[in-house]
Amino acid sequence: MIRLQHLWLAAITLPGLLLNSRRRALFREMRAFSHRLPALLRSPLPAALQAITPSPESTRHSEQAVRRLADVAALLDRRSPLGLCLRRSLIRYHFLRRAGVPVTVRFGAKFVNGKPDRDITGHAWLTLDGQVYHEADENWRGFSVMLSFPQEDGKIRP
Secondary structure, X not given: OHHHHHHHHHHHHHHHHHHOHHHHHHHHHHHHHHHHHHHHOOOOHHHHHHHHOOOOOOOOOOHHHHHHHHHHXXXXXXXXXXXXXXXXXXXXXXXXXXOOOOOEEEEEEEEHHXXXXXXXXXXXXXXXXXXXXXXXXXXXXXXXXXXXXXXXXXXXXX
16 A cells, blocks of 8 residues: 555656756755765764754745655665655655745654564654644654654754
């Protein structure tokens, strides 16, 4: 089912790239950003997040177009050592914030199968105005938020 969703996303997003040179340029920039993420994340996470937080600038791309292009860019970077949710969340975070959408990135953890004697798994997702931003419930429910960035008061805390 997930693969079908990914194929559908590509099918509705990629044709627009053929017709729009600005979107192609944005997509190339997103792909390059995705490739740089592992190196950027060698710094402590708060410093890395501060470094990838851009100032808003005007854009001719809709919020939906930025989000979809970011998702496809994350999907295509299969050789990345970073998980898909982390790549997708950080690409979305950087480019949506640059487009003036004040999203927050959240990092969470939970025990696999909900049992404390099991391994721990993590997830990253975005929120906007305190609400989960375009993320399926089953992806983020049950995770304890370990870090949110940025905080409303500008401080970093778990």
